[in-house]
Amino acid sequence: MNEATAVSGGRTRVSRLTRLLESEKVLAATLLAPGVIILAVFIAYPFVMAIWFSLTSIRVGDTGQFVGLANFAKALNDTIFQQAFKNTVFYTFWATIFKLALGMWLALLLNRHFRFKRIVRASMLLPFIIPTVLSAFAWRWMFDPTFSVMNWMLYHGGMITDRLPFLSSGDWAMWCAVLVNTWRGMPFFAITLLAGLQTISPDLHEAAALDGANSWNRFWHVTWPLLLPVTLVVVVFSVIQTFSDFQLIYVLTGGGPANSTHLIATYAYQIGVGSGLLGEGAALSLFMFPVLFAVVWVQLRSLKRMDNA
């Protein structure tokens, strides 16, 4: 082959490729391919494997056999799982409510003009930036049954005569977990809602004020409706993260006392990894899927309705 032919062959290849990419379908498929491959490998494959595991009696080192829905039936009959499910709903519900209320309040405050505004805004993100494991350890020390600094302060401040059972009472421990989750997740709400607030034109507030609306009415009739789409997205993200939370409980209480703070994720870990029952662990964790799917579905429908309105 002489040089001229090679060059002409190269040009033919290039022009073919160019022509191919000029087709919208091919170009779209090419551009989508990397994303699809990543989703397939890191999301779809583990998800499908989890479903397959949940239908088998797989244990560590033993592939097991197909058992149909037996693992799901066992989970439904398991009182620890029932408790973990209730705990997860309770934990998610209250933590989300607190994060939303406090995050909104914080966002409204941060939206005002004051000195060192940027530093304060940046520092609000600290709880969100610190790795959960580290902050959970710090909280665990603060709630320590024997050496709690909070008990020490309250005791020496004359406010209590006996130690408060932060982590040693089931109810207290669950509220402590909600508190820590709120502390950690609130900055995400605050910063995201703040971004939403800044897109609302001040003219609308001025107009409402001229019409005689007080601050509550301005919030309720101007800010809140305009912030709703952002709020909905933040709440859904938060619900997904809180419902599947693992690290915080694992470090703070280990699911105790007496299983009072077990969440679905911590219990699934205890069964799947601690006891080597991978099939049962997978089935337990898959109970999160329909709940989270329903949450996302409701959110998408609501957003669509808002877009159409």
Added chain:
Amino acid sequence: MARITRRRFLQYSGAGMAGILAAHRAPVFAQANTVHILRWNDFVPAADKVLREVFAPEVQKALGIKLNVETVNANDIPARATSSIQSGNGPDIIMLLNNYPHLYSSAAVDVSAIADEVGKAQGGIYDANAQLNRVGGKWVSMPWSVVPALIAYRKSWFEEVGAKEFPKTWQAYHEVGKKLKAAKRPIGQTLGNTFGDAPTFTYPLLWSFGGQEVDAKGKVVLDSKETAESVRFMTQFWKDAHDEGGLAWDDSNNNRAFLSGDISASLNGASIYVAALNGADKFKTEKGAPLHTDILHSPLPAGPKGLHGYHTAFNHMVMKYSKNAKGAIEFLRWAHKKENYEKWFTVQKGFAVGPTKDWEKHPMWNNDPVMKPFQSAPQLQKRLMGYAGQPNQKAAEAWNKFIVTVMYAQACSGKMKPEESVKWAAGELGKIYTGS
């Protein structure tokens, strides 16, 4: 100095990589006789130092094995073992607690030859440890050590409330404990979801009242009047004599509480005493004496059906996926030789004892009378989890779900009445053992 140009670097590295790919094997430096062992962060840090600074160079010299010691929190070992087994890649040897060898038996290399050799040469492996490591007639892991759990208590505080010696029965312990708690010196005991101190307390308590999880045929018999009696006793004992924060303790809280003078007694390995001994200047009694001079050890008290104890077993499993199982076995054989094992054993000062009876005869036991009760503590271990059945996978599942511990914790916390808690626990065991 010769300059290496970018072009030359790429040529060399490209040629090297091509060679590796063509040969289908790793370069020589990666094929060295390396043994990677995964263990817990020992509560006696000096013991880990022996592994890294004494064992590693010595086994390199003796057998040409490069020992890579990795240590993690004991609670995290099951996660590492599971991921290693499922991925077929990881440490050559994994340290497993208690009856975990039963859970991972299908991923183990048979180490019966070493167990037989060591047993024969060193007075025999304790029966309980043999049961924990033998599955289907073969040794799936090699017992390395036992950490006996005994009660560490403050001699002077017990004497001040009239106890000249440690109470022999649960009832007597209850009476003494009431006085101690009244004097703001409660007993400290974890009933939390934690691997060591909680089950090593609750299982022997259950047995000493005559309760048991299953009968010899594997039928769940936990819901009995003996079990209910033990839970009723513990509920009252908890309220009258214990630091109630123990419901949230892990395995380290009682160490800190004891060393800071907040509790008068606690079931533990010898780590409280060893820490007090090593920190004699730091840990003092209220009178200014070194704390270790006021600590004694005792087995748990006896109940209506005798005295029981549970001691945590530490075992080494050579993994089937290992590319160097031969080297791993050779390392274990070398490490168990008396002259080598002794170096690790003596720094433990009795916190961990040997897996064979000969180690009870070691002269180290004459050094410190306070540690004497640990010398033959493994002999007290007559029962294992899953009693009167086998310490098998089902027993491990019940243990890992903390069912027996939670049974007591629910009653002590007031979450359930004792009888309700027993019924709950029996029901949960039933689901594990019979699936109903």
